Amino acid sequence: MGEQFVPSMPAGADWDRDQWVAYADRLLAAARPFASAGNARITFPGAEGGYGRAVDGLEGFARTFLLAGFRIAGARGEGVDDLIDFYARGIAAGVDPDAEDRWVRLDEHGQAKVEAASLAVVLDMTRPWIWERLDATTRERVIAYLAPAVGDDTYPKTNWLWFRLVVETFLRSVGGPWSPEDVAADLALHDSLVREDGWISDGFERAYDHYVGWALHVYPVLWSRMQGADELAGDRTAGDVALLDRYLQDAVALVGGDGSPLVQGRSLIYRYAAAAPFWVGAIAGVPSVPLGQLRRAAGAMVGHFAERGAPDADGILSLGWHDEWRMLAQSYSGTGSPYWAVKGLLGIALPADHPVWTAEPIALPIETGDDLRSVRAAGWIVSATAADGIVRVINHGTDKALAGGLVGDSPLYARIGYSTATAPLLDADAWLAPLEQSAVLVSGDGRVTHRSAMELLDVRVQDDTDGRVGIATSRSRAHWITPRPAENRHGAGVAGDVEIAGTVEIHSLVRGPWEVRLVRVTDLTAAGVEAVALRIGGWAVAADADAGITRVVAEDGALAAAGALRSSIRSLGVDVAASVVVRADAGPLGAYSAVPVVETAVAPGEWTAVIVELSATDAAPQSPAGVVIDADGTISVTWPDARATTSRLIDSGRA
Structure with missing residues (x-):
């Protein structure tokens, strides 16, 4: 009855850095044809999302910009001039109030607050290659675009706290407005959501899902490395890393024998974004989970989807799991939404000489x-x-x-x-x-x-x-x-x-x-x-x-x-x-x-x-x-x- 089942880790579990980069480059290249005239919006094909085409296009830009940022940072800006130019041009158009493809502003639609966080993280991560090359007018417009986050108390009391926090940290670093009270409130909110054994609830509901890893553990580490964050963090970073370390002890045990993440919780169209906490564990240097196991866990997840149709034959991430199934998406999801999956490719931000790339592979618990x-x-x-x-x-x-x-x-x-x-x-x-x-x-x-x-x-x-x-x-x-x-x-x-x-x-x-x-x-x-x-x-x-x-x-x-x-x-x-x-x-x-x-x-x-x-x-x-x-x-x-x-x-x- 039925076929024989032989669990097998996907090839991605053993990818070297060149293979990771090649996969990322394929996603980035496939996105290019869907860019607007000024590159500020990338609107993938498919039915309009619940928040409209303008938001779809902003998501498409901001989320692929995350991946571009990882790629540029990992290459230390070398050999990626075309990528730098493409996204720098898109930023200039996005913050130009007169551009036809300008970005939806933070005070126009709440989803812009989410995408602004990706913009801020990557502008900081690629500071020498993008931010410092933008002209003065564009820099001023970027600051003006992000500024409505300051003092905005309408951010949901969930993982969204990090969206305001990383934006204000970037604004502070470039001479823009920011609020010490906002920073203190956001950090206090994060701490109030911490539960046992490194787990964090996504809000005050009993909400335990992949957001624990791909948001509530990823952002504290990325934030701590932003310019000036050490002055805001005080002595908290070691504690955040300790929580991450304990969480990862459980997270590596939740990866299936075929590399699949747990099919549970909302936003499952983000797929292998669930691999992000493994990479952030490597970035933070957690003590308990070896680098070789972290890389294997991340590779197993990305490889699981790569071998099952994500991205599709055109190199596009659809709204679905292995292939398109739009009912898996939430009502707000648009064609650019699945590209939060690129968080699972965070590892390419680590340069070729990082020890994670040469660490001895270590089997996952399921193996x-x-x-x-x-x-x-x-x-x-x-x-x-x-x-x-x-x-x-x-x-x-x-x-x-x-x-x-x-x-x-x-x-x-x-x-x-x-x-x-x-x-x-x-x-x-x-x-x-x-x-x-x-x-x-x-x-x-x-x-x-x-x-x-x-x-x-x-x-x-x-x-x-x-x-x-x-x-x-x-x-x-x-x-x-x-x-x-x-x-x-x-x-x-x-x-x-x-x-x-x-x-x-x-x-x-x-x-x-x-x-x-x-x-x-x-x-x-x-x-x-x-x-x-x-x-x-x-x-x-x-x-x-x-x-x-x-x-x-x-x-x-x-x-x-x-x-x-x-x-x-x-x-x-x-x-x-x-x-x-x-x-x-x-x-x-x-x-x-x-x-x-x-x-x-x-x-x-x-x-x-x-x-x-x-x-x-x-x-x-x-x-x-x-x-x-x-x-x-x-x-x-x-x-x-x-x-x-x-x-x-x-x-x-x-x-």
């Missing part, structure tokens, strides 16, 4: 064996299996919601599981009715509950003579939601009118490719409770054709297989109705997505136990699994590999 760890801040158990190269995250603490805020579940954040081999469903139904990697209450009329904002109760790895088991627990006020219309989708769940259905506890015990999921409804508060069922969904697998999906439905569960992957869910002692749900055009990894599902009657106070699996279709045959739950909270599990473990649940209010 050396199975890995099981907890990420306490995010409420994740991470289980990676070397045999199939899959990294799985079992999630009990991330939902992009404020604590206590009852909103809809975002498929990008609030599902129970994410992996490097699967994608959450992202069609319209996915935002309203969680299916894959969920445990929901379903009303008689078909309404499905959400679990945001869940309460994380436990996340840890048990390591004793019975074997290592990841344990995570959460409790939620399961609720139905009637959504209100939303103008913009920025990755969070829908808001609307809420009706509480009851309280649901979910306990996950994790080993290898398996999760024993224990679900208990401790109370039902909705009217018509007799019509409520409990539905539990497994992993979604994808295929390019419906015929490419194998469906197996039995009395105790269901299995869906597609290509090299199989996903199954089986009941452990509870009567269920099983099915495989297939949806068309619901995810970025294939035209059809399939989810095995079981449904059972709700018995308040009683446990429903299932075993959920994601593995290669050619994985070894398995033994029947079993679970015994004692009254004192002791859980004895017999796993499909015939190992037996004993764990204890935390006291979650048992009578």
Whole structure:
């Protein structure tokens, strides 16, 4: 059933510097034909983005300018005169208020504040080759263009804090306006978002995603190297690097055996921007993760996409994952948006004599064996299996919601599981009715509950003579939601009118490719409770054709297989109705997505136990699994590999 799965790192994992530069040069060359007459806007082909063509063009310029800056800095300005001239000309037109292709100003549209940060970082990074060669009028206009950032308190209290901070740092260095109060406030905000083990929340919501790395860890290091930043940083830089170092210990373990990053969180069209923190770790000289491993992690990610159609045959990064799939983008995304991916090429800013290029390659955790760890801040158990190269995250603490805020579940954040081999469903139904990697209450009329904002109760790895088991627990006020219309989708769940259905506890015990999921409804508060069922969904697998999906439905569960992957869910002692749900055009990894599902009657106070699996279709045959739950909270599990473990649940209010 299915094809053989042999995890293999892409060739990019072993690229030398010349190969990195060649890849970057291809992207830059492909962008040139889409430049405006003055080079100030680069508008890639495709439907207009949510913010309009002018913003699309600004993004196209600013984000490719990031890559051009890395290229120029790494070459120390030698042999890149054409690149310097092209972007210098674009800057002059962009800040000329009379130019037809002038840039959207910061006080005209909020997206300009994001792009201004890229302009500031690169103008500082390439100061001898671009800024110092601009004529006096253009310099004055650049300062005037960036100046509205000063004192602007409308920047969101998220990773955007760094956009204002790097702009003001650059302005200060060139004699422009800046605010010490803004700098102090932004640094204080950043520090307030720091959580355990080097993880940083993207705002005050429980938002843990790739922004932790490609923004909240990258900018502190780049900022600390800007001219004059040392006078603003005081003694904080060592602490920022220590946080980065600890974060990278987890980040290298989240790279799949085929180089894929985790398919979780918003802005996934930025693809291998997720490689940026590895390069910034090399720039900062972190002590715990070797240079050879950092380079390999970055190369594996970029290579993963390079071998799967990104960029496309024309050298363009489309809105999608491997290839174009516009539903993956947020509502604000335009044709230039995917070029934030170039952060993952930050390494080319390091010159040829930097030791990262000659460091001995070091295998990633997924290449050396199975890995099981907890990420306490995010409420994740991470289980990676070397045999199939899959990294799985079992999630009990991330939902992009404020604590206590009852909103809809975002498929990008609030599902129970994410992996490097699967994608959450992202069609319209996915935002309203969680299916894959969920445990929901379903009303008689078909309404499905959400679990945001869940309460994380436990996340840890048990390591004793019975074997290592990841344990995570959460409790939620399961609720139905009637959504209100939303103008913009920025990755969070829908808001609307809420009706509480009851309280649901979910306990996950994790080993290898398996999760024993224990679900208990401790109370039902909705009217018509007799019509409520409990539905539990497994992993979604994808295929390019419906015929490419194998469906197996039995009395105790269901299995869906597609290509090299199989996903199954089986009941452990509870009567269920099983099915495989297939949806068309619901995810970025294939035209059809399939989810095995079981449904059972709700018995308040009683446990429903299932075993959920994601593995290669050619994985070894398995033994029947079993679970015994004692009254004192002791859980004895017999796993499909015939190992037996004993764990204890935390006291979650048992009578």
